[in-house]
Amino acid sequence: MEREFTAKEIEKLNSTKGLKSVLSKEPLNYERAIRYVNYEQKLKKLQLEIIKLQTWAINNNERIIVVFEGRDAAGKGGAIRRVTERINPRHMRIVALPKPNEDQKSQWYFQRYVEQLPKAGEMVFFDRSWYNRAVVEPVMGFCTQEEYDIFMNQVNDFERMILESGIRLVKIYMSISKKEQAKRFLDIKNNPLKQWKMTPVDDKAQELWDDYTAYKKAMFSKTNTVVSPWKVIRANRKTEARVNVINHILKSIPYDKNTVV
Numbered sequence: 001m002e003r004e005f006t007a008k009e010i011e012k013l014n015s016t017k018g019l020k021s022v023l024s025k026e027p028l029n030y031e032r033a034i035r036y037v038n039y040e041q042k043l044k045k046l047q048l049e050i051i052k053l054q055t056w057a058i059n060n061n062e063r064i065i066v067v068f069e070g071r072d073a074a075g076k077g078g079a080i081r082r083v084t085e086r087i088n089p090r091h092m093r094i095v096a097l098p099k100p101n102e103d104q105k106s107q108w109y110f111q112r113y114v115e116q117l118p119k120a121g122e123m124v125f126f127d128r129s130w131y132n133r134a135v136v137e138p139v140m141g142f143c144t145q146e147e148y149d150i151f152m153n154q155v156n157d158f159e160r161m162i163l164e165s166g167i168r169l170v171k172i173y174m175s176i177s178k179k180e181q182a183k184r185f186l187d188i189k190n191n192p193l194k195q196w197k198m199t200p201v202d203d204k205a206q207e208l209w210d211d212y213t214a215y216k217k218a219m220f221s222k223t224n225t226v227v228s229p230w231k232v233i234r235a236n237r238k239t240e241a242r243v244n245v246i247n248h249i250l251k252s253i254p255y256d257k258n259t260v261v
Contacts, residue, residue, distance in 0.1 A: 039239040046246040047086040049257070054087045054123060056255040061120035063167040066249060067129045070174030071212060072202045073184040075235045075242075079174065080125050082242045083249065087123070096127040099142075109133060109151060110158050117167065130155065134219040139211045140201055152222055159228045169228055170252045172245060173220075174235040178209050 015037060057064055066083070068076040080094055095116045104112050110130055118124040128136075133151040137143040143151075162169055176184075185202065188194040205212070224230045231248045235241035 063118040074174040
C-alpha cells in the first residue's frame with residue numbers, strides 16, 4: 001500500500017526540481033524524487049558554506065589542498081564538481097595529472113605535485129594525487145618495488161613538510177563496493193557521453209579488485225596518521241557521498257562561519 005505524502009513533500013514534488021526528478025526516470029518513483037529535492041536543498045546550503053570557506057581563505061591568504069582518492073568509478077570527479085561548482089574559479093584549481101612524461105620520470109617522484117601546490121588564497125583539489133604510487137602503480141606494474149618502497153618511506157615526511165609550511169591538507173578516500181563498481185562501469189560503457197572515461201586501467205579494476213584492496217590497506221596502515229588522517233566516505237549512493245564530502249571539508253578547516261560573502 002502506498003503511503004500518503006505530507007503537504008511539504010507534495011510541495012517538493014511540485015517544484016521544478018521535483019517534477020524533473022519524477023519525469024527523468026522510469027518507472028515513476030516519488031520517494032526518489034523527494035530524496036533528490038532534499039539532497040538539492042542540503043547541497044545548496046553546503047555550497048554556501050564552501051563559498052564562505054573560500055572567501056575566508058582568500059581574505060587570510062590560506063592555502064588548502066583536498067586530495068580525492070578511491071577506486072575507479074568511485075565518484076571522485078562528481079564530488080569535486082559539487083564542491084567547486086559555486087566557488088570563484090580564479091582562486092581554485094582542479095588537478096588531474098596525466099601519466100608522467102620522460103622528463104618527469106627522471107625527477108623526484110613528488111616534484112610534479114609540488115609544482116601544483118596552492119598559492120596564497122587558493123584551494124587545490126587533486127582528482128587522484130601522489131597516492132597513485134601507493135595503489136594504482138604497484139597494482140598495474142607502473143612502478144618497481146623499489147620505487148614503491150621509497151614512496152612509502154617518504155610520503156609521511158612529504159605531507160609533514162606541507163603541513164609545517166602552513167598548507168591545510170584534507171585527504172578523502174571514496175569507497176564503493178565491487179558490485180557497485182561493476183554497475184557503474186556498465187553504465188559508462190553503455191553511455192556514448194561517458195565512454196571516454198573508460199581506460200585500460202579501468203578495464204582491469206574488477207579482475208584486480210583484491211590486489212587493489214591489499215595495497216589500499218597498506219596505504220591506510222602507513223599514511224592514516226594523527227596529523228594527516230584519511231576520511232573514508234561510503235560512496236555507493238552518490239548524493240549521500242557528495243553531502244558527506246562537503247561536510248567533512250567544512251569540519252576539517254576552521255574557517256570563520258560568519259564570513260560575509
